[in-house]
Amino acid sequence: xxxxxxxxxxxxxxxxxxxxxxxxxxxxxxxxxxxxxxxxxxxxxxxxxxxxxxxxxxxxxxxxxxxxxxxxxxxxxxxxxxxxxxxxxxxxxxxxxxxxxxxxxxxxxxxxxxxxxxxxxxxxxxxxxxxxxxxxxxxxxxxxxxxxxxxxxxxxxxxxxxxxxxxxxxxxxxxxxxxxxxxxxxxxxxxxxxxxxxxxxxxxxxxxxxxxxxxxxxxxxxxxxxxxxxxxxxxxxxxxxxxxxxxxxxxxxxxxxxxxxx
Numbered sequence: 001x002x003x004x005x006x007x008x009x010x011x012x013x014x015x016x017x018x019x020x021x022x023x024x025x026x027x028x029x030x031x032x033x034x035x036x037x038x039x040x041x042x043x044x045x046x047x048x049x050x051x052x053x054x055x056x057x058x059x060x061x062x063x064x065x066x067x068x069x070x071x072x073x074x075x076x077x078x079x080x081x082x083x084x085x086x087x088x089x090x091x092x093x094x095x096x097x098x099x100x101x102x103x104x105x106x107x108x109x110x111x112x113x114x115x116x117x118x119x120x121x122x123x124x125x126x127x128x129x130x131x132x133x134x135x136x137x138x139x140x141x142x143x144x145x146x147x148x149x150x151x152x153x154x155x156x157x158x159x160x161x162x163x164x165x166x167x168x169x170x171x172x173x174x175x176x177x178x179x180x181x182x183x184x185x186x187x188x189x190x191x192x193x194x195x196x197x198x199x200x201x202x203x204x205x206x207x208x209x210x211x212x213x214x215x216x217x218x219x220x221x222x223x224x225x226x227x228x229x230x231x232x233x234x235x236x237x238x239x240x241x242x243x244x245x246x247x248x249x250x251x252x253x254x255x256x257x258x259x260x261x262x
Contacts, residue, residue: 049124053087056123060084065126066133071218073132075121082118093117111222134218138180143216145225147232148207148244155208159199161235162212166197169228170214207244 059065066072071080074089083090093116095109109115125131134141149158181195197214216224236243 049122050087052124052127053122056126057084057086059126060089060123064136065131066136070136071134073134075125075129077119077121078112079114079119086123088120088122091119091121093119113222139218140180140215141218141221142213143221143225144211144213145228145232146209146211147236148204148209149241150244151208153208153241153244154239155201155210157239158210158236158241161232161239161241162199162210163197165228165231165235166212166214169224169231170197170216206246 066074066081068081068084071094072078072091074091077091077093078096079091079093081089082092092114094112094114095107097111107115145162147158147162149155195215197212200211200213202209202211
């Protein structure tokens with residue numbers, strides 16, 4: 001209540017001050033024109049960000065940049081658009097996956113799930129930086145999971161396990177994503193992409209890294225990767241394939257002398 005009383009007093013004082021200045025200028029048309037010009041120039045300078053934000057609103061609508069319900073990254077904020085106003089876009093913030101945990105702002109949720117914070121971003125930000133849309137036109141994402149195994153492990157069996165799990169868990173997305181991609185190719189100039197899961201090898205100093213790439217929906221990725229991780233671990237255990245870990249070789253140690261006191 002105190003907050004609103006103070007706001008009302010401040011607005012009333014400002015209004016009385018404006019009326020007093022206008023009453024002075026009304027006595028002389030020249031002064032009135034000069035005053036109106038000064039006020040207009042001041043307002044144009046003070047409200048330039050507000051005008052840009054309103055312009056951004058119409059660009060968002062006309063350019064189909066995003067809509068309510070889309071999952072976007074705008075102004076450094078990742079999340080789902082829950083409201084779109086003339087001045088601001090309201091986003092339900094989501095966390096960040098581990099590879100981008102160091103990005104600003106810092107997150108405590110290590111996945112693309114809600115953090116519980118509602119963030120407002122000025123519509124003017126679309127003129128300053130790109131807007132990433134996860135859902136519009138093509139509501140699917142390519143995801144990856146990397147599994148390290150030893151060099152002497154049965155890598156062909158491990159590759160089959162990754163492909164079988166990816167195919168089993170993402171089979172419902174294959175046909176739908178293919179249709180969505182064909183629609184994208186019809187509307188835009190873009191090359192065809194492989195929707196089927198695939199495994200890639202990468203050699204490191206400690207292990208052989210197998211990365212399975214697959215298609216997934218824009219929502220529910222953490223649940224999907226959790227299910228796949230459980231299936232992969234179970235199948236690797238049944239196949240007798242261990243997950244590799246870093247190893248260190250000790251090539252020497254300092255000489256230690258023990259002196260016994262009487």
